[in-house]
Amino acid sequence: MEEPRMTRTIAIIGGTGKEGKGLAFRWARFGHRVIIGSRQEAKAQAAAEEVNRLLGTSGQSVVGMANERAAQTGEIVVLTVPYAAHREMCEFIKPFVQGKIVIDVTVPLVPPKVTRVQMPPDGSATMEAQRILGENVQVVAAFQNISYEHLLHDEPIECDVLVCGGNKEAREVVLGLVKDAGLVGWNAGPTENAVVVEGLTSILIGLNKQFGVQSAGIRITGVPRPD
Amino acid sequence: MEEPRMTRTIAIIGGTGKEGKGLAFRWARFGHRVIIGSRQEAKAQAAAEEVNRLLGTSGQSVVGMANERAAQTGEIVVLTVPYAAHREMCEFIKPFVQGKIVIDVTVPLVPPKVTRVQMPPDGSATMEAQRILGENVQVVAAFQNISYEHLLHDEPIECDVLVCGGNKEAREVVLGLVKDAGLVGWNAGPTENAVVVEGLTSILIGLNKQFGVQSAGIRITGVPRPD
Numbered sequence: 503m504e505e506p507r508m509t510r511t512i513a514i515i516g517g518t519g520k521e522g523k524g525l526a527f528r529w530a531r532f533g534h535r536v537i538i539g540s541r542q543e544a545k546a547q548a549a550a551e552e553v554n555r556l557l558g559t560s561g562q563s564v565v566g567m568a569n570e571r572a573a574q575t576g577e578i579v580v581l582t583v584p585y586a587a588h589r590e591m592c593e594f595i596k597p598f599v600q601g602k603i604v605i606d607v608t609v610p611l612v613p614p615k616v617t618r619v620q621m622p623p624d625g626s627a628t629m630e631a632q633r634i635l636g637e638n639v640q641v642v643a644a645f646q647n648i649s650y651e652h653l654l655h656d657e658p659i660e661c662d663v664l665v666c667g668g669n670k671e672a673r674e675v676v677l678g679l680v681k682d683a684g685l686v687g688w689n690a691g692p693t694e695n696a697v698v699v700e701g702l703t704s705i706l707i708g709l710n711k712q713f714g715v716q717s718a719g720i721r722i723t724g725v726p727r728p729d
Numbered sequence: 730m731e732e733p734r735m736t737r738t739i740a741i742i743g744g745t746g747k748e749g750k751g752l753a754f755r756w757a758r759f760g761h762r763v764i765i766g767s768r769q770e771a772k773a774q775a776a777a778e779e780v781n782r783l784l785g786t787s788g789q790s791v792v793g794m795a796n797e798r799a800a801q802t803g804e805i806v807v808l809t810v811p812y813a814a815h816r817e818m819c820e821f822i823k824p825f826v827q828g829k830i831v832i833d834v835t836v837p838l839v840p841p842k843v844t845r846v847q848m849p850p851d852g853s854a855t856m857e858a859q860r861i862l863g864e865n866v867q868v869v870a871a872f873q874n875i876s877y878e879h880l881l882h883d884e885p886i887e888c889d890v891l892v893c894g895g896n897k898e899a900r901e902v903v904l905g906l907v908k909d910a911g912l913v914g915w916n917a918g919p920t921e922n923a924v925v926v927e928g929l930t931s932i933l934i935g936l937n938k939q940f941g942v943q944s945a946g947i948r949i950t951g952v953p954r955p956d
Contacts, residue, residue, distance in 0.1 A: 617918050617919075618918065618919050618921050618922065619918075619921045619922045619924055619925055620921065621924075649951070660950040660951055661950060661951065664932065666932075688936060689935070689936075689939060690932045690935065690936075691844050691845065691846075691931065691932055691935045692844075692845050694845050694846045694847065695845065695846045695928065695931060695932055695935075697846055697848075697924060697925070697928060698846055698924070698925050698928035698929050698931075698932055701922065701924060701925035701928075702925050702929075704918065704922060704925075705891065705893075705915075705917045705918055705922055705925055708916070708917065708918045708922075709915060709916075709917075709949065709952050710952075712916060712952075713952045713953060715951065715952055717950075717951030717952070718949065718950070718951045718952050719949070719950045719951045720947050720948065720949060720950065721947065721948045721949075721950050722936065722945065722946070722947060722948075723887040723888060723944075723945070723946045723947065723948050724876070724887055724888065724942065724944030724945045724946045725936050725937075725939075725940040725942055725944070725945050726940060
C-alpha cells in the first residue's frame with residue numbers, strides 16, 4: 503500500500519512554454535493546484551486555458567497569473583525560463599520564494615553551440631540560482647533532460663529525471679513531484695552535481711541531431727527501479 | 730554485412746587495476762594486441778599473466794611493460810590511473826604519445842566526498858590531459874561510468890559508454906573499441922562535454938550507496954540502439 507500523496511500549490515514561472523505547460527498538465531491531472539506564471543497575466547491565463555482544455559474534466563484546473571503573484575502564491579516554485587532570462591528572474595522572485603523549494607529546470611545553453619557544454623561562472627544554472635536566492639531557499643535541479651514534446655500529450659516518456667541540489671528533504675519532495683508527473687526520478691546528490699544534469703542536455707541534443715529525432719534520453723540501470 | 734574491424738596495438742598505462750585488466754581482457758579477446766603498463770615492469774607482467782589465464786586460448790596474449798615502453802609501443806594509449814597521479818602521468822607520457830589517440834578513463838574524484846562532483850581547474854580530467862599533451866594528441870574521454878567488477882568476468886554490462894573529446898575521427902576509432910569490448914557507445918560531442926561524463930560517475934556512486942549495489946549505470950534511450 504502506498505501512502506496517499508500530498509497535494510500542493512505549484513507555481514511555474516515562465517510557464518507558458520512547452521516545459522511549463524507540459525509540467526502543469528501532468529501535475530494538475532494528478533491533483534496538484536498549478537499556477538502558470540508569465541510576465542503578462544493575459545499570456546499566463548491563455549496558457550492555463552490551453553492546459554485546461556487538454557485536461558478536460560480530469561484533475562484540478564490550472565490558473566494563470568503574473569509572475570510576481572504566481573511566485574507569492576506557490577508553495578513550490580518552478581523556474582522554466584530560457585537561460586538568457588535566468589539571472590534576472592532569480593533576482594525578481596527572490597523576495598517571494600524565501601523558505602520555499604525552487605525547482606530549477608533551466609539549462610544554460612549558449613547558442614549556437616548548444617551541443618557543447620558551456621556552464622556559467624557559478625558552475626551551473628542551479629548554483630547560480632542558489633547563490634542569488636540565498637540559503638533560505640532550497641534550489642533543486644530537475645527535469646532538464648526530458649523531451650517536452652511528449653509531456654503535454656501524455657505519451658510515455660522513456661527518460662529518467664535526475665534530481666539534485668537542496669537538502670535531502672527538498673530532494674524527496676521533488677522526487678515525489680517527479681513521480682506525480684508520471685516519471686521516474688533519482689536522488690542525484692548535492693547541488694554541485696547539477697553541472698552533470700544540465701550538461702547532459704547538450705549531449706542529448708547532440709544525439710537528437712545525429713539521429714534526426716527529438717527523443718534522446720537517459721535511463722538509470724543496475725539499481726531497483728520504482729516502476 | 731559488417732566490415733571486418735582493424736586490430737590495433739593498445740597500451741593501457743596504469744593498467745594493473747580493475748579497469749585496466751578488465752579492458753585488456755575484453756580487447757585481447759577481440760583480437761587487439763594489448764600492453765599493460767605499470768611503473769614497475771614486473772607488476773605489469775604479473776597483471777598481464779593474470780589476464781592471460783582468464784583468456785585461456787581465446788584472443789591475443791596480453792604483455793606487460795614499464796609505462797614508458799608501453800606508451801612508446803601503443804598506437805592507442807589508454808590512461809587508467811587514479812586522479813592523484815593523472816597530471817604527473819600525462820607529463821610523463823607526453824613525448825611518447827604525440828600524434829596518437831589517448832583514451833582518458835580518469836575520474837577526478839576528491840575523497841572522501843566522492844559522490845560530489847568536484848572538477849579540477851581545467852574543467853575536467855580530460856581537458857587537463859588535452860592541455861598537457863598538446864594539440865597533436867587527440868584526447869578522448871570514455872569508460873568512466875562502467876562498473877569494472879563485471880568487465881573482467883565477461884558478464885553483460887548494462888551501462889552505455891559516452892565518448893567525447895578529440896575530433897570526430899578519433900571518437901569514431903574509440904567508438905569502435907567500445908564495441909570491440911562488447912559495450913554500446915555514443916558520440917557525446919566535444920571535449921567540453923567530458924565534465925558530464927566524468928561527473929556522472931559521482932552520481933552513479935551515490936546511487937550505488939543508496940541501494941547497496943555496485944552496478945548503477947546509464948543507458949541512452951529514444952535513439953536507435955546498435956545492439
